[in-house]
Amino acid sequence: MPIINRFAFPGLLSLFFVSAIGRADVPLVAPVITTRVATPATDFADLYDALNLKQAGLERAPFAYALRGLSKVNPARPVLSIVDLSQPSNHKRLYIIDLSARKLLFHTYVSHGRNSGQLMAGQFSNASASYQSSLGFYRTLGSYQGKHGLSLQLQGLERGFNDNAFGRAIVLHGAEYVCERFIRQTGRLGRSQGCPAVSSALSQPIINAVKGGSCLFIYAPDAGYLRKSSYLATPYTSA
Numbered sequence: 001m002p003i004i005n006r007f008a009f010p011g012l013l014s015l016f017f018v019s020a021i022g023r024a025d026v027p028l029v030a031p032v033i034t035t036r037v038a039t040p041a042t043d044f045a046d047l048y049d050a051l052n053l054k055q056a057g058l059e060r061a062p063f064a065y066a067l068r069g070l071s072k073v074n075p076a077r078p079v080l081s082i083v084d085l086s087q088p089s090n091h092k093r094l095y096i097i098d099l100s101a102r103k104l105l106f107h108t109y110v111s112h113g114r115n116s117g118q119l120m121a122g123q124f125s126n127a128s129a130s131y132q133s134s135l136g137f138y139r140t141l142g143s144y145q146g147k148h149g150l151s152l153q154l155q156g157l158e159r160g161f162n163d164n165a166f167g168r169a170i171v172l173h174g175a176e177y178v179c180e181r182f183i184r185q186t187g188r189l190g191r192s193q194g195c196p197a198v199s200s201a202l203s204q205p206i207i208n209a210v211k212g213g214s215c216l217f218i219y220a221p222d223a224g225y226l227r228k229s230s231y232l233a234t235p236y237t238s239a
Contacts, residue, residue, distance in 0.1 A: 042067075044080075044099055051097065051104045058084055058095055062219040069137045069217055069231035073157065076213025081140075083110050083196050085121040085133065085220040089189040094198065096209060105209055109178050110198050114191035121220060126156075126164045131193045134162035134170065135225045138216040143207050148173035149200070152207045154216065158231060162218070170194050172210075174203025 048054070048063050066082050078100040087093040094110035097103070112121035115131040125132035136158035143152050151173040156162030162170075175197035176182075177190020190197075196218065198206055210216070226232060 044070075044102075047097065047099075047102060050102065053095065053104075056095065056104070056107050057087060057091055057093065058082065059086070061221075062086065062217075065219060065226075065232055066215075066217040068233070069229075070215050072231050073137055073139060073215045075139070075215040077140075077210075079105075079210050079214035081210055081214065081216040083216070083218040085112055085116075085135075085218065088119045089121075089191075090119065090183045090187060094196075096206065098209075106202065106206055108199060108202055108206075109180075109189055110196050111175065111178050111189045111192045112196075113194035116191070116194075119188040124161075124220065124222060124225070125194075126161055128164065128168050133194055133196070133218060134165055134168075135218050135220055135222060136161040136229060137231050138162060138165065138218070140172075140210050140212065140214045140216055143211050146171070146173070148175065148197075148203075150174070150204050150207055152211050158229060161225060161229065168194060170196075172196050172198065172203075172207060172216075174198055174200035176200055 044067055048060055053063060054060070062082060062084050066080060070080055078098065080097045080099055082095045084093040084095070089109070089112060092108050094106065094108050095104065096106040098105050113131050113133040116123050116133045121133055123132055124135050126134050134156060136156060139155045139157060141153035141155055143150055145151070151171045153171055154165050156165035156170070173195055175190065175192065178197050178199045182190050
C-alpha cells in the first residue's frame, strides 16, 4: 500500500479470508484489518463547502456526523463514503470522498433494503433475514466474486446497530435495479436484501476505490441511533 500523506502508518494492513463450506461467495470468518492510522477528522471540516456538498444534496449534519465517527474508525485508507438515507432513493445519495486528494470521487445512486421502505428508508435492523438496512459506521474489507459479480465485504462496527452485517452477508455490490431506467418506471430504485447496492456499471470502480479498510457511514435521522451510537457520542447541533 502506498504511503499517503498524513495517513502513512507504521502498522501492517492484514486481510485473512476463510471460505465457508457451501457458501463459496461469502467467507465464514470476517477478514481482520489491523492498523494504527490516526485520522485528524478536524482537518476535513472545510470539505463540506469546498466540495459543494450542499449543492450535491448532502446536508451538513450527516457530513459532520461522518467526520465525528471517522476519527474513531481510524481507517487504513483516506476514503470516506456516506450513504444518506434521509434522501429518497431516486436521488443520488452516495458520496465517496478522497480525503487525501480532497476530491468527491463518486456521487451516485445507492439502494436500501426492501423492508426498510419504498421510496424512503424508515425502518432499520441488525437482525438476520430482516431485509432491512443497518445504520452506522462500517469498515470496508476485501472484494470477492459472488452471485452479484464483484462485491465488497463490510464489517459493521456498532454493536446492536450493524455488527451483524458480516453474518447477514451485507455487502456492497452492483445491481441492475440501481439505474435511472428503474426510477423512470417506478419512481424509485429497486431494493436489496439490506445491502447498499450501486449501479452495475459503477460497482467495480467504486469497490476498487473504497476496499481495504476505508470508512463507510450509513446515515438516517433515526432518533434511536443518533442518541445511542457510541461513535457519535454527543448530538450534532447546527451553527
